[in-house]
Amino acid sequence: MKRIALGVQYDGAPWNGYQKQLDRHTVQDQLEIALARFARVDVATTCAGRTDTGVHALEQVVHFDTELTRDTQSWVRGVNTFLPDSIAVRWASEVAQAPAHDPHLEFHARFSARARTYHYVLYNHPVRSPLLAGKAGWTFRPLDVERMRAGAAHLIGQHDFTAFRSSQCQAKSPVKDMQSIRIERSGDAIVFTLRANAFLHHMVRNLVGSLIYVGNGRQRPEWIGELLRARDRHEAAPTFMPDGLYLAKIDYDPKWGLPQEAGSLLPWFSL
Incomplete structure (x- = not known):
């Protein structure tokens, strides 16, 4: 089993927040639908922090576990094929699984965030x-x-x-x-x-x-x-x-080696 982290960017205006709901009209719903279509198996994701209706993300971080072997760019290009224009995976990275003797050494999108x-x-x-x-x-x-x-x-x-x-x-x-x-x-x-x-x-x-x-x-x-x-x-x-x-940036320990973006720029309001 592998753990994959994704950097996800989205325009929150069309969606009812990040966390999935029964109407499936949320960012998480759309991401998991796209992951399932690419992986051909249901995929459950965990995010760094939920955002409300109308709230955007320059870089949301999520993780999921999978038995599939794909290079990181395949996860990016493949999942984006099935996402709407308002949501995009910007990067993917395989992160370490926890050894049996110490679960704290496992990356977690939410709990590993500093x-x-x-x-x-x-x-x-x-x-x-x-x-x-x-x-x-x-x-x-x-x-x-x-x-x-x-x-x-x-x-x-x-x-x-x-x-x-x-x-x-x-x-x-x-x-x-x-x-x-x-x-x-x-x-x-x-x-x-x-x-x-x-x-x-x-x-x-x-x-x-x-x-x-x-x-x-x-x-x-x-x-x-x-x-x-x-x-x-x-x-x-x-x-x-x-x-x-x-949501601009989630800070993690550099040991995870995540290829995160700067997260500090809004190109249409650069200061």
Whole structure:
């Protein structure tokens, strides 16, 4: 039995999120259908992190086990033959199976991940752009990037992020380690880049929504720290739209030798 890791990129707008559902209209459903058609046997996949309806991925990482022997480019080209235009396997890599005496030496797309990085792309202009529908969030009030950076500074480190957690979140603990947040502006585009060991359900969209309140002057930068301490979801801003959210990169130990892409570039919003 071999374990194969895949790097998968997708436009989330046409799909009901990543995780498979009964209607089979999800990224995971489409990926497993394509894998089954290529391998001619059912294949079950495990992902690094589920994404919601409308959320995109520059590089989602999944793994599956198979008895088939194929070179890595065959997995890429063969599976892509059966995928819709909005989903593509970008790379494939065979990863080590665990020895019987130590299962921790086995690669796992989710549990081997050290950190996750998300981008949120925001179009800040008085009038919405139809060309960016589904690809970027939008807010018409002018935003002060320095105020948002000051607010984001309160989020760095290990905190209880209950105030930014969906009521549907199934994570065992709301405590996460926010390692970095960058907020960069280029013309009318603002890109938030958040890196943490893990994220709660809707956490990035809830954080962005609250930082927008700071950026447009509705709240003070210190309010972000007050939200963390209050641990009350009702005190924070509403969940912001999914359109501009991109799962950008999953960090793993270099020992796995994954041929990962940079994960930091949005070519249409390069900063």
